[in-house]
Amino acid sequence: MKATIEKIENLSPRVKRFVLSLERMVVFESGQFVVLTATVDGVELQRSYSIASIESGSPVSHLELCISLNNLGKVTPWLFQQCEGAMLDISEPQGGFVLRPTTAEVDVVFVCTGTGVAPFRSMIQSCLTLNPNRKVHLVFGNRTEADVLYHEQWQELAKTTTQFFYHPVISRPDANLDPSFFKHGYVHEVYKPLIQENPNTHVYVCGWEVMCTEARQQLKGMGLTRRQYFFEQYDG
Ligand SMILES: Cc1cc2nc3c(=O)[nH]c(=O)nc-3n(C[C@H](O)[C@H](O)[C@H](O)COP(=O)(O)OP(=O)(O)OC[C@H]3O[C@@H](n4cnc5c(N)ncnc54)[C@H](O)[C@@H]3O)c2cc1C
Numbered sequence: 001m002k003a004t005i006e007k008i009e010n011l012s013p014r015v016k017r018f019v020l021s022l023e024r025m026v027v028f029e030s031g032q033f034v035v036l037t038a039t040v041d042g043v044e045l046q047r048s049y050s051i052a053s054i055e056s057g058s059p060v061s062h063l064e065l066c067i068s069l070n071n072l073g074k075v076t077p078w079l080f081q082q083c084e085g086a087m088l089d090i091s092e093p094q095g096g097f098v099l100r101p102t103t104a105e106v107d108v109v110f111v112c113t114g115t116g117v118a119p120f121r122s123m124i125q126s127c128l129t130l131n132p133n134r135k136v137h138l139v140f141g142n143r144t145e146a147d148v149l150y151h152e153q154w155q156e157l158a159k160t161t162t163q164f165f166y167h168p169v170i171s172r173p174d175a176n177l178d179p180s181f182f183k184h185g186y187v188h189e190v191y192k193p194l195i196q197e198n199p200n201t202h203v204y205v206c207g208w209e210v211m212c213t214e215a216r217q218q219l220k221g222m223g224l225t226r227r228q229y230f231f232e233q234y235d236g
Contacts, residue, residue: 025059028093030122050118116207141187
């Protein structure tokens with residue numbers, strides 16, 4: 001399907017938000033992605049990108065993606081040179097990293113780093129709407145404060161929604177980091193006590209290989225079953 005880049009905005013020093021206007025309306029489920037086909041130096045390449053738009057349940061004419069520049073990569077340097085008005089080729093929304101049905105007692109912990117937060121924008125909203133009584137946590141790891149995507153929106157959601165808890169984690173903080181708000185370290189040290197508090201929890205993990213591999217080991221080691229944790233690995 002053809003999609004026109006309607007808007008490009010900086011979300012952080014390395015991440016841009018691309019708003020795509022679609023040639024036809026599509027329906028997507030929170031957590032799904034699209035596959036972008038790009039011809040770079042005469043070679044056709046495909047890359048997947050999570051849908052960062054909030055799901056409404058109805059067909060949509062626009063999709064939002066948030067994409068991190070990889071200087072050594074092939075497609076993202078090309079994509080970051082595109083301008084508003086350029087045409088892209090994308091697939092229909094697809095993928096099985098979507099919310100699993102649960103009972104009200106099940107808390108949900110979303111764990112991500114960097115652009116791994118993209119599918120959680122929609123999944124968290126859907127999760128809160130489906131069951132307004134359960135606790136929903138976002139454990140969001142980044143190197144520095146400047147890398148945190150949608151930070152104000154998460155803060156606002158935590159302020160206005162009593163059962164949503166935002167846990168930003170910074171691995172390489174500068175001297176001015178507010179330790180009462182940002183945790184210093186890695187996501188694993190932050191989600192483990194949340195799960196210990198209520199072992200009847202579902203955990204969704206999204207991001208790059210190193211974090212996902214470690215999280216898989218940690219969750220298994222904590223005795224969670226495969227029906228309790230779900231992964232979307234970005235380099236898989
Ligand atoms: C389901 C899914 C959803 C995803 N969603 C998102 C998303 O929402 N946002 C996002 O930013 N990404 C997302 N990704 C990742 C995305 O698909 C791409 O993998 C990413 O954008 C890198 O693409 P690229 O073509 O720029 O890099 P690639 O060309 O694929 O290169 C990847 C890596 O290979 C190495 N490499 C490549 N060429 C060289 C070289 N010449 N020398 C040394 N090393 C090299 C580099 O380490 C580089 O980091 C997702 C992936 C999946 C599977």
